[in-house]
Amino acid sequence: MELSLEQKFQDKIDRDERIEPRDWMPDSYRKTLVRQISQHAHSELVGMLPEGNWISRAPSLRRKLGLMAKVQDEAGHGLYLYSAAETLGVERDTMFDQLHTGKAKYSSIFNYPTLTWADIGAIGWLVDGAAIMNQVPLCRCSYGPYARAMVRVCKEESFHQRQGFEIMLTLCNGTPEQKAMAQDALNRWWWPSLMMFGPNDAESPNTKQSMAWNIKRFTNDELRQRFVDMSVPQAALLGINIPDADLKLDEETGKYSFGEINWDEFWQVVKGHGPCNKDRLAARVKAHEDGAWVREAAMAYAEKQEQKKLNTIAVKTA
Amino acid sequence: MNKNLPLYEIFIRSKNGLHHKHVGSLHASDAQNAIMNARDVYTRRQEGISIWVIESKDITASNPEDSDAFYAPAEDKVYRHPTFYDLPDEVKHM
Ligand SMILES: [Fe+2]
Numbered sequence: 560m561e562l563s564l565e566q567k568f569q570d571k572i573d574r575d576e577r578i579e580p581r582d583w584m585p586d587s588y589r590k591t592l593v594r595q596i597s598q599h600a601h602s603e604l605v606g607m608l609p610e611g612n613w614i615s616r617a618p619s620l621r622r623k624l625g626l627m628a629k630v631q632d633e634a635g636h637g638l639y640l641y642s643a644a645e646t647l648g649v650e651r652d653t654m655f656d657q658l659h660t661g662k663a664k665y666s667s668i669f670n671y672p673t674l675t676w677a678d679i680g681a682i683g684w685l686v687d688g689a690a691i692m693n694q695v696p697l698c699r700c701s702y703g704p705y706a707r708a709m710v711r712v713c714k715e716e717s718f719h720q721r722q723g724f725e726i727m728l729t730l731c732n733g734t735p736e737q738k739a740m741a742q743d744a745l746n747r748w749w750w751p752s753l754m755m756f757g758p759n760d761a762e763s764p765n766t767k768q769s770m771a772w773n774i775k776r777f778t779n780d781e782l783r784q785r786f787v788d789m790s791v792p793q794a795a796l797l798g799i800n801i802p803d804a805d806l807k808l809d810e811e812t813g814k815y816s817f818g819e820i821n822w823d824e825f826w827q828v829v830k831g832h833g834p835c836n837k838d839r840l841a842a843r844v845k846a847h848e849d850g851a852w853v854r855e856a857a858m859a860y861a862e863k864q865e866q867k868k869l870n871t872i873a874v875k876t877a
Numbered sequence: 878m879n880k881n882l883p884l885y886e887i888f889i890r891s892k893n894g895l896h897h898k899h900v901g902s903l904h905a906s907d908a909q910n911a912i913m914n915a916r917d918v919y920t921r922r923q924e925g926i927s928i929w930v931i932e933s934k935d936i937t938a939s940n941p942e943d944s945d946a947f948y949a950p951a952e953d954k955v956y957r958h959p960t961f962y963d964l965p966d967e968v969k970h971m
Pocket residue numbers: 603632633636690712716
């Protein structure tokens with residue numbers, strides 16, 4: 560019996576083989592990946608903004624160098640991901656347009672403000688920590704270019720989390736005021752970090768298909784649970800408290816149960832009503848528009864060089 | 878005019894003695910600009926000592942749909958592999 564293209568495709572996935580750009584794939588698989596990878600790329604780009612806010616005010620040269628390197632990495636992550644998405648046939652400018660017109664989503668965490676230096680510590684520790692938790696399984700995603708981009712990204716992320724934790728540690732070992740600042744940052748970033756894993760499994764209808772396609776390897780709730788279990792001892796080490804009265808260790812499973820996430824807040828921010836949605840988008844659009852003359856000048860130069868080359872050839876062969 | 882700058886495929890040699898290896902792609906105005914961008918995007922941590930770039934549209938690729946007909950003929954040529962030849966265990970260094 561002749562297998563249908565869909566069946567052959569699914570068999571390949573079930574054998575844990577990778578799909579490459581020119582291989583046949585169902586339209587829905589392609590669409591899902593374009594959406595996920597471009598959203599991921601947008602998140603890396605927008606993710607530079609809350610931290611970029613603190614580069615000029617970093618408390619020491621050491622901190623400034625680390626933060627600049629981290630923010631530059633995030634730009635790189637965006638670029639790896641955009642090029643992975645392009646292998647699926649979507650143009651870079653189409654993706655930029657979708658981001659700039661508000662049609663495309665990015666991680667809602669970046670719509671919160673960075674009020675103090677401790678926020679830079681909390682972001683590295685928690686936000687990059689949650690990103691790593693999400694991204695490590697994506698290194699085994701069935702789509703080759705996405706998986707390979709994630710391998711590069713994950714290699715670079717661990718420095719991000721460590722620099723954040725070191726900032727937190729320094730503040731927590733500092734003056735009472737500094738420690739209070741670290742606690743305040745944890746209070747504000749904890750819940751949004753848990754939201755980074757997305758809606759509860761019951762509210763996440765696409766998870767099943769994504770798992771059947773080996774795009775996703777774990778559910779939102781599974782990853783969130785791991786993140787909580789990993790973070791609780793780290794907060795203890797810092798000597799600050801996770802702002803959740805319901806947080807409790809289940810002796811039997813060794814896992815922490817935790818309080819209900821404020822999903823109303825989550826959906827508000829996703830829908831564009833977070834504290835910084837408008838600022839972030841405006842900053843992103845401005846950066847793109849301010850850079851237009853550079854791209855145009857580079858293109859004009861390239862065309863001129865090309866023309867010069869053609870002229871020389873014409874003279875030689877005349 | 879297309880708003881996208883041309884797309885280039887990037888190949889990096891991580892150290893002498895190894896092949897250049899495909900690492901991804903990026904947009905640039907020309908090949909020189911692609912090399913500069915590749916330096917920033919793909920070698921921030923000493924991942925390479927040499928960069929090749931080629932415009933993506935200049936790459937010709939084999940068709941995955943032809944894979945069976947294209948590569949299957951090599952499948953039954955086991956005699957191209959050393960294990961095809963039976964030798965007694967006593968023969969050493971071979
Ligand atoms: Fe990143």
